[in-house]
Amino acid sequence: MAMSVASSICTLLPFSKPHNSVPLFSSQTKKRCRIIISSVTEDRQAASVVSKDKKVLEDSSSPSKDITEVATDTDILTGRAINAAIVLGFGAFAVTKLLTIDHDYWHGWTLYEILKYVPEHNWIAYEQSLKANPVLAKMAISGVVYSIGDWIAQCYEGKPIFEFDRARLFRSGLVGFTLHGSLSHYYYQLCEALFPFQQWWVVPAKVAFDQTVWSAIWNTIYFVVLGLLRFDSLDNIYGELKSTFLPMLTAGWKLWPFAHLITYGVVPVEQRLLWVDCIELIWVTILSTYSNEKSESRKSEEVSETAGSSTPSQNSEE
Structure with missing residues (x-):
C-alpha cells in the first residue's frame, strides 16, 4: 500500500527525461518519497489512536450516565413512597x-x-x-384544609397524585394552622362587633367589608408569609404581591359574595369558620396556584437570564 502511494506521488513530481547513464530516481527524490510515506503512515496511526481514545471515553462515560439515571429514578420512587405514606397514613x-x-x-x-x-x-x-378551646380547634381545621387545598392545587397543575412537593404543602398547611384559623376566629367576632344591627342591610355590608378589607389583608398575609417561608427576598415578595394583588382580589368576588350570604345570613358565629373552610378548599387551590406560579415563573426567568448572561462572556473568552 505504501509503495503504491509512493509511486503515485512520485509520478507527480517533476523529473527529467531518463537517460541510460542517469538512474530513474535521484537520491533527493527517493528521500522525498520516504518522508511523504512516513508522514502518511504517522497520520494514519494518530487517527486510529484518536478514534480508540474516543471510544474508550464514550465507554467510560456511559456507566456514569447510567448511574445518574438510576439515582434519579431511585429519588423519584423514594419521594413517591414517602408521599404515599403521608397521604395514606393521615x-x-x-x-x-x-x-x-x-x-x-x-x-x-x-x-x-x-x-x-x-x-x-x-x-x-x-x-x-x-x-x-375554640381557637385551637379552628387552627386545626384550617391547617388541614390549607394542606389539602395545596395538594389539590398541585394535582390540578399536572403533578401525579403522589409526586407533590412536600415542602410546599407543609408551608401552606403551616400558614393555615398558625394564621388563618386564629385570625379568622377573632375577625368574625370583630365583624359582629362592627355590625351589631339586625336590619336587612347588615348581611350585604358584612359581605362588602369581608371582600374588601379582610380579603386584602388576608391575601397579603398569605403571600408574604409564603414568600418568607420560601426564603425569597423582600423585593421578590413585593413584586409578586404587586402583580397578583388585584387579580386575586377580583377573582375572589366571583366566589365569596355568594358563599358569604350564607356565612353571615345563616351560619352562627362559632360555626362560620367550618363553613368557610369547606369553601376554602376551592379558594386555597386558587391561592396556592397563583402564589407558586409567580414564584416558579420568576425562578425560570432568573435561570434564563443567568444562562443568557453567561453565554456572551464565554464567547468573549473564546
Whole structure:
C-alpha cells in the first residue's frame, strides 16, 4: 500500500527525461518519497489512536450516565413512597378517628348502629372542642384544609397524585394552622362587633367589608408569609404581591359574595369558620396556584437570564 502511494506521488513530481547513464530516481527524490510515506503512515496511526481514545471515553462515560439515571429514578420512587405514606397514613388516621368516635360504647351495637351515629356524635365532639378551646380547634381545621387545598392545587397543575412537593404543602398547611384559623376566629367576632344591627342591610355590608378589607389583608398575609417561608427576598415578595394583588382580589368576588350570604345570613358565629373552610378548599387551590406560579415563573426567568448572561462572556473568552 505504501509503495503504491509512493509511486503515485512520485509520478507527480517533476523529473527529467531518463537517460541510460542517469538512474530513474535521484537520491533527493527517493528521500522525498520516504518522508511523504512516513508522514502518511504517522497520520494514519494518530487517527486510529484518536478514534480508540474516543471510544474508550464514550465507554467510560456511559456507566456514569447510567448511574445518574438510576439515582434519579431511585429519588423519584423514594419521594413517591414517602408521599404515599403521608397521604395514606393521615387518611387512615382521620377515617379511623371519625369511625371510632363511639368505640367505648360499641358493645352490643350492630354495624348499622355504629354508622348511624357517626355523623351526629362527631358533630357533638366538634362542638365540645369549640367550647373547650375554640381557637385551637379552628387552627386545626384550617391547617388541614390549607394542606389539602395545596395538594389539590398541585394535582390540578399536572403533578401525579403522589409526586407533590412536600415542602410546599407543609408551608401552606403551616400558614393555615398558625394564621388563618386564629385570625379568622377573632375577625368574625370583630365583624359582629362592627355590625351589631339586625336590619336587612347588615348581611350585604358584612359581605362588602369581608371582600374588601379582610380579603386584602388576608391575601397579603398569605403571600408574604409564603414568600418568607420560601426564603425569597423582600423585593421578590413585593413584586409578586404587586402583580397578583388585584387579580386575586377580583377573582375572589366571583366566589365569596355568594358563599358569604350564607356565612353571615345563616351560619352562627362559632360555626362560620367550618363553613368557610369547606369553601376554602376551592379558594386555597386558587391561592396556592397563583402564589407558586409567580414564584416558579420568576425562578425560570432568573435561570434564563443567568444562562443568557453567561453565554456572551464565554464567547468573549473564546
